[in-house]
Amino acid sequence: MRSEEQVRADIVEVGRRLWERGYVASNDGNISVRIDDHRLITTPKNVSKGFMTADMMVVTDLSGKKLSGEREASSELKMHLQVYRDRPDARAVVHAHPPTATGFAVAGIPLDRAVLAEVVTTLGSIPIAEYATPSTDELPQACSKYLKAHDGLLLANHGALAIGPDLFTAYHRMETIEHFAKISLVTRMLGQEHLLSRQEVDRLQGLRGMYGIASPAPVCADDVVTMGPEGQVACQVVQAPESSGRDRLVVDTFDGPTRGSGRFPGLAQMGGDGEIRLTYRELTALIEDAVRNLK
Numbered sequence: 149m150r151s152e153e154q155v156r157a158d159i160v161e162v163g164r165r166l167w168e169r170g171y172v173a174s175n176d177g178n179i180s181v182r183i184d185d186h187r188l189i190t191t192p193k194n195v196s197k198g199f200m201t202a203d204m205m206v207v208t209d210l211s212g213k214k215l216s217g218e219r220e221a222s223s224e225l226k227m228h229l230q231v232y233r234d235r236p237d238a239r240a241v242v243h244a245h246p247p248t249a250t251g252f253a254v255a256g257i258p259l260d261r262a263v264l265a266e267v268v269t270t271l272g273s274i275p276i277a278e279y280a281t282p283s284t285d286e287l288p289q290a291c292s293k294y295l296k297a298h299d300g301l302l303l304a305n306h307g308a309l310a311i312g313p314d315l316f317t318a319y320h321r322m323e324t325i326e327h328f329a330k331i332s333l334v335t336r337m338l339g340q341e342h343l344l345s346r347q348e349v350d351r352l353q354g355l356r357g358m359y360g361i362a363s364p365a366p367v368c369a370d371d372v373v374t375m376g377p378e379g380q381v382a383c384q385v386v387q388a389p390e391s392s393g394r395d396r397l398v399v400d401t402f403d404g405p406t407r408g409s410g411r412f413p414g415l416a417q418m419g420g421d422g423e424i425r426l427t428y429r430e431l432t433a434l435i436e437d438a439v440r441n442l443k
């Protein structure tokens with residue numbers, strides 16, 4: 149267990165890394181660490197995360213009431229409190245606006261395709277919490293739907309959220325989200341995306357125990373999202389096609405020239421049989437577009 153002093157120093161360090169990596173601009177972003185069953189330490193309002201000092205931190209209780217500190221807690225503290233309510237295992241929360249991941253959040257494209265083995269093993273998938281006005285009660289509610297089943301979220305038209313059993317794990321998850329987003333962007337620009345098969349995803353998830361990675365939720369069977377009793381998502385959507393070959397772990401979802409639609413360049417896939425394949429989400433978006441044009 150880290151002392152309060154160490155936690156303050158850790159928050160300063162993580163803030164510096166967020167700023168240095170360009171995950172935040174100006175006074176964006178916020179960090180919190182739960183130090184016991186009743187208290188957390190969080191970053192203050194109106195301060196660049198790259199230039200904080202340990203004495204700037206604010207201590208609050210788990211309802212957000214300030215217990216000590218000269219400054220005011222971040223306006224997004226409510227979102228952090230929601231995480232601690234929904235996930236008793238969470239000890240730290242990092243919120244930032246990393247540009248590539250936030251680009252996906254703005255485009256409405258979740259990071260849920262089985263592209264990278266390491267991400268499938270660690271985070272699984274990163275869904276998008278519906279848009280809600282920052283600092284209002286709506287934002288924690290929008291996040292709450294996904295919090296029980298995910299350690300990383302995109303926030304529509306806003307940024308990203310990572311949670312963990314300690315601060316550096318939460319921060320590293322934020323790095324993974326942005327790295328995954330960058331690789332996904334390059335892949336889509338190149339116009340080819342070979343997805344891991346469903347069988348390989350199952351195998352990777354099976355390895356979690358070996359690496360000591362606790363998954364908050366299993367992968368949704370047949371991409372059908374199941375909901376928990378409180379209306380929260382209870383599984384992770386990971387888009388991974390069934391493999392047709394016996395030993396094929398990677399499925400060629402694309403083997404023709406780039407056939408990106410205007411709306412999703414590089415995303416629409418052309419099979420070897422000349423058939424254009426769209427995900428359900430892409431198809432829905434295209435239909436909505438067409439309906440709008442008709443009106």
Ligand SMILES: [Zn+2]
Nearest residue numbers: 177244306307
């Ligand atoms: Zn924000």
